[in-house]
Amino acid sequence: AVFLLMLHNGVKDYRPDIVDEANRVRSIRIEELRQSYDFVIVGGGSAGCALAARLSENPAWSVLLLEAGGDEPFLFDLPQLYPLFQRSPWDWMYSVEPSDRYCLAMEDQRCFWPRAKVLGGCSSINAMMYIRGNRHDYDQWAQLGNAGWDYATVLHYFRKMEDMRDPQHQHSPYHGHGGPISVERYRTPSPLLPIFMQAATQLGLQHPDGDFNGRTQSGFAPPHGTLRDGLRCSANKGYMRRSWRRPNLDIVLKAFAEQLLVEPAPSKRVWGVRFEHAALRHVVRASKEVLLAAGALASPQLLLVSGIGPAEQLQPLGIQLQQHLPGVGRNLQDHISTSGAVYTVQSAQPNTHLSFIVPEQLNEQSVRDFVQSRKGFFYAMPVSEVMGFAHSRYQQQQQQQRRAGEDWPDLQLFMGSYGYGADGGMVGRRGAAITLENYAQTFEPVLYQDSFVIAPLLMRPRSRGYLQIVSADARVHPRIHANYYDHPLDMAIMVEGLKLAHRLTQTPALQRINATLNIYEWRNCPEVEYLSDAFWECLARYYSQTIYHPVGTCKMAPQSDPLGVVDPRLRVRGLRNLRVIDASIMPTIPTGNTNAPTIMIAERGADIIKEDWHHYPQGGWL
Numbered sequence: 001a002v003f004l005l006m007l008h009n010g011v012k013d014y015r016p017d018i019v020d021e022a023n024r025v026r027s028i029r030i031e032e033l034r035q036s037y038d039f040v041i042v043g044g045g046s047a048g049c050a051l052a053a054r055l056s057e058n059p060a061w062s063v064l065l066l067e068a069g070g071d072e073p074f075l076f077d078l079p080q081l082y083p084l085f086q087r088s089p090w091d092w093m094y095s096v097e098p099s100d101r102y103c104l105a106m107e108d109q110r111c112f113w114p115r116a117k118v119l120g121g122c123s124s125i126n127a128m129m130y131i132r133g134n135r136h137d138y139d140q141w142a143q144l145g146n147a148g149w150d151y152a153t154v155l156h157y158f159r160k161m162e163d164m165r166d167p168q169h170q171h172s173p174y175h176g177h178g179g180p181i182s183v184e185r186y187r188t189p190s191p192l193l194p195i196f197m198q199a200a201t202q203l204g205l206q207h208p209d210g211d212f213n214g215r216t217q218s219g220f221a222p223p224h225g226t227l228r229d230g231l232r233c234s235a236n237k238g239y240m241r242r243s244w245r246r247p248n249l250d251i252v253l254k255a256f257a258e259q260l261l262v263e264p265a266p267s268k269r270v271w272g273v274r275f276e277h278a279a280l281r282h283v284v285r286a287s288k289e290v291l292l293a294a295g296a297l298a299s300p301q302l303l304l305v306s307g308i309g310p311a312e313q314l315q316p317l318g319i320q321l322q323q324h325l326p327g328v329g330r331n332l333q334d335h336i337s338t339s340g341a342v343y344t345v346q347s348a349q350p351n352t353h354l355s356f357i358v359p360e361q362l363n364e365q366s367v368r369d370f371v372q373s374r375k376g377f378f379y380a381m382p383v384s385e386v387m388g389f390a391h392s393r394y395q396q397q398q399q400q401q402r403r404a405g406e407d408w409p410d411l412q413l414f415m416g417s418y419g420y421g422a423d424g425g426m427v428g429r430r431g432a433a434i435t436l437e438n439y440a441q442t443f444e445p446v447l448y449q450d451s452f453v454i455a456p457l458l459m460r461p462r463s464r465g466y467l468q469i470v471s472a473d474a475r476v477h478p479r480i481h482a483n484y485y486d487h488p489l490d491m492a493i494m495v496e497g498l499k500l501a502h503r504l505t506q507t508p509a510l511q512r513i514n515a516t517l518n519i520y521e522w523r524n525c526p527e528v529e530y531l532s533d534a535f536w537e538c539l540a541r542y543y544s545q546t547i548y549h550p551v552g553t554c555k556m557a558p559q560s561d562p563l564g565v566v567d568p569r570l571r572v573r574g575l576r577n578l579r580v581i582d583a584s585i586m587p588t589i590p591t592g593n594t595n596a597p598t599i600m601i602a603e604r605g606a607d608i609i610k611e612d613w614h615h616y617p618q619g620g621w622l
């Protein structure tokens, strides 16, 4: 806490680039709120910020952005601090329903799901890994009946959002320049990074050109980050700080949307939003459209509390049904990983470390390095210094059946120079909600030791979860049924991923530094054979770790799909003047982290709105 205070004060005094006084977004005073805007956007996260900036480019339109959180605090800029803001006032702090199939090492056997409550949304608290997904993901969206979402179309929007600053990839046709979101490599890697790369190369797995967002995805390389001058570039920094002064854009921070306001049938026009700000209720009208961008948990919840969803769920709660839409809250997908395996290492140089050990690095010198010399520990993001995309044998078999040598990996791997023991449980344990008992058993033997983690992520789960509201009040969290590992193939692929991770640790590169697994006897599953498939499965069930990518709960689909919520122009079925534009519309989860795909959705969504209001009277709403 002392060092954080020092950091905060140091940034205030010495880092005008972070304080960015002139460009910080300012909320309007509530007395300045107009009665009506052309567009009212609910949620100022990754999607909401991009939407507000793009729609307000048209000076003839008035736009209001309602965000429940406040502006981004200074310390959010520092990559190293990214996990610190979980379970803080900037986190909605969701927990999923308890399970006997996953998160067994966590408090109440529940996985903890952080979601940001701040301008910029999860782009302000995420790990900044910049991955667009695979071209086949988007071609699949189009094949499912979503015209205009194929890779060739969405590539334009990925380039539009981007300012590629890595000189190695600046001239690639896959990258954009001058867009709001800057992309760079992370700074201050640990000495493990080149060793990780050697290990991947020794297995023949190095990425051909080090660009996961270019020609091919498979292979291992250091990832790009959504970074500007080595610091976080959130959707707030990228989009809002350059557009909030427009006279046609108003922003109300700390504005909690409670309900969408719908004219009764037959019109079913969504005409406004009721929200709470500073303990008072307000109603604002949208003369053109309401745009829901509250994220994959809050967007479906707001639909449900507003009477839009499965009738059988709403009626018992006394919510007046506006539109029966059985798909709202269903089709929930997330990227699950396994976090329990920590490998200790030994540096050949006495008194030096290969990995990040928090108490040693969190000191006055590193604070000074950051605030005065603009370098050092706080620029690092150790969770995935090297990232990999790989095909499990199940994916290879499927591809052989289709006779396709496709580059469509079903596993992502994070090679991180930071084990759960590295911070004594201060951040990692707290964030994942691991019980003290499990933490003591599994990580105490490696506490503060030089160590690393290789975490495999299941890229395209077959299992689907769902949300269920328990109250008509939008403040009461919904029940989240994550349903990880419901489909047996999901666990089989995870086990493959863990075995690949272990194979990497057995390469000469990692054996030279004596990479040793922290688990010698497996107290959680004493009956399983060491390093057998059952051993890895047990690890996956205990140390299940969300990678924080819930998507899909307001699925985009053609009319023929009974669980579709929005059409390919992102209009909510059966209603007028309402669209959902955020991570919840993804029909299937992309192969990679979800921030860039979400911003792409908002960029494309903004263009769709512009096209519709340009070409059709009343925006094409019948």
Ligand SMILES: Cc1cc2nc3c(=O)[nH]c(=O)nc-3n(C[C@H](O)[C@H](O)[C@H](O)COP(=O)(O)OP(=O)(O)OC[C@H]3O[C@@H](n4cnc5c(N)ncnc54)[C@H](O)[C@@H]3O)c2cc1C
Binding pocket: 042, 043, 044, 045, 046, 047, 048, 066, 067, 068, 069, 114, 115, 116, 117, 118, 119, 120, 121, 122, 123, 125, 126, 127, 128, 129, 130, 131, 255, 256, 257, 258, 293, 294, 295, 296, 298, 302, 474, 547, 548, 549, 550, 582, 583, 584, 593, 594, 595, 596, 598
């Ligand atoms: C800890 C963490 C790490 C992650 N790491 C990465 C990563 O490294 N790379 C990556 O690509 N992705 C990462 N992600 C995921 C990625 O950031 C999200 O998928 C993406 O930001 C989702 O964007 P969104 O616009 O759909 O929702 P959000 O960004 O969640 O935005 C929703 C916004 O709506 C607001 N809101 C909610 N309810 C209301 C209401 N009732 N009234 C008003 N406002 C409301 C919220 O406060 C929030 O600001 C991570 C996420 C987390 C949480």
